[in-house]
Amino acid sequence: xxxxxxxxxxxxxxxxxxxxxxxxxxxxxxxxxxxxxxxxxxxxxxxxxxxxxxxxxxxxxxxxxxxxxxxxxxxxxxxxxxxxxxxxxxxxxxxxxxxxxxxxxxxxxxxxxxxxxxxxxxxxxxxxxxxxxxxxxxxxxxxxxxxxxxxxxxxxxxxxxxxxxxxxxxxxxxxxxxxxxxxxxxxxxxxxxxxxxxxxxxxxxxxxxxxxxxxxxxxxxxxxxxxxxxxxxxxxxxxxxxxxxxxxxxxxxxxxxxxxxxxxxxxxxxxxxxxxxxxxxxxxxxxxxxxxxxxxxxxxxxxxxxxxxxxxxxxxxxxxxxx
Numbered sequence: 001x002x003x004x005x006x007x008x009x010x011x012x013x014x015x016x017x018x019x020x021x022x023x024x025x026x027x028x029x030x031x032x033x034x035x036x037x038x039x040x041x042x043x044x045x046x047x048x049x050x051x052x053x054x055x056x057x058x059x060x061x062x063x064x065x066x067x068x069x070x071x072x073x074x075x076x077x078x079x080x081x082x083x084x085x086x087x088x089x090x091x092x093x094x095x096x097x098x099x100x101x102x103x104x105x106x107x108x109x110x111x112x113x114x115x116x117x118x119x120x121x122x123x124x125x126x127x128x129x130x131x132x133x134x135x136x137x138x139x140x141x142x143x144x145x146x147x148x149x150x151x152x153x154x155x156x157x158x159x160x161x162x163x164x165x166x167x168x169x170x171x172x173x174x175x176x177x178x179x180x181x182x183x184x185x186x187x188x189x190x191x192x193x194x195x196x197x198x199x200x201x202x203x204x205x206x207x208x209x210x211x212x213x214x215x216x217x218x219x220x221x222x223x224x225x226x227x228x229x230x231x232x233x234x235x236x237x238x239x240x241x242x243x244x245x246x247x248x249x250x251x252x253x254x255x256x257x258x259x260x261x262x263x264x265x266x267x268x269x270x271x272x273x274x275x276x277x278x279x280x281x282x283x284x285x286x287x288x289x290x291x292x293x294x295x296x297x298x299x300x301x302x303x304x305x306x307x308x309x310x311x312x313x314x315x316x317x318x319x320x321x322x323x
Contacts, residue, residue: 006260009262012266013269017124025276033129033276035155037200043156046157046158046301054322056288062112062114062316066113066218068112069222069223075109080105081104082103087100110309110316114283114316116314116317117252118315120143120145121268124269129146129272141311142312143311147312148313149312151305155317157202161193161206163285167185167193175209177224177227179254183233194298202244204285205245207226207227221250222250223250224250228253230258237275246280246319248283248285251265252281288300302321303319
């Protein structure tokens with residue numbers, strides 16, 4: 001049982017890490033972390049969950065009307081046209097026999113909208129995933145060891161939605177800002193849904209925070225108060241042996257964090273460098289949640305490959321849930 005000393009984040013984190021760690025579990029050269037828990041046979045079984053052929057995109061839009069406010073130079077995507085229909089109509093593209101075209105470019109932080117946190121994203125006291133020195137893993141050339149490209153063909157398998165907001169607050173439910181989701185909440189939600197969570201699963205947790213942002217405007221969605229996972233769920237995240245987890249929130253874990261003294265994203269500090277857990281954030285789970293509630297099936301085939309950007313510590317993603 002994890003006890004949080006609200007006046008000692010560093011000591012609390014250290015105790016959790018000492019009790020719950022996957023460092024060395026898959027050898028000193030590992031670059032996948034908990035994604036090792038899902039194998040080809042599991043993916044083949046998960047494909048059998050596709051019965052109706054219905055597909056849900058779990059991605060927010062990638063455009064200027066996004067949640068980012070510039071914190072740590074995170075901006076919303078800037079989309080620029082290089083060639084347009086106007087260029088074609090004016091005949092200034094230089095192509096023969098009347099052919100014309102349009103091209104565009106986008107500039108954006110890789111974690112400005114729906115995304116995965118890679119294993120090189122967070123460190124603990126200068127150490128990266130699997131006990132490596134942070135300065136030897138991520139340099140100005142990128143993540144030289146655990147770059148997101150290693151996940152390009154791995155992030156697919158059995159998905160399970162845990163609609164904690166609906167379980168606790170009813171249909172269309174939204175958890176209050178600062179609500180800490182515990183392991184007990186996760187377990188009770190799964191039981192109420194008739195769902196199971198176990199090795200190799202991709203778990204999606206709905207808090208309802210994105211639904212409120214859609215209705216009321218972004219406000220403090222990016223970096224502000226939010227429901228999210230409690231630091232105490234580290235034990236559950238370790239023990240269930242899930243492959244990855246994603247939420248509909250900006251920061252995955254509860255905000256403000258669970259301390260009375262300055263603290264910042266302590267659950268990240270535990271699960272990425274010590275569990276090797278890949279985390280998804282800002283996923284849009286609304287349509288999927290409605291469908292799961294309607295048909296009573298909270299499991300599906302999930303395909304959520306990152307862009308294989310060499311050396312990146314995160315990636316935009318358009319996750320697809322197939323039912």
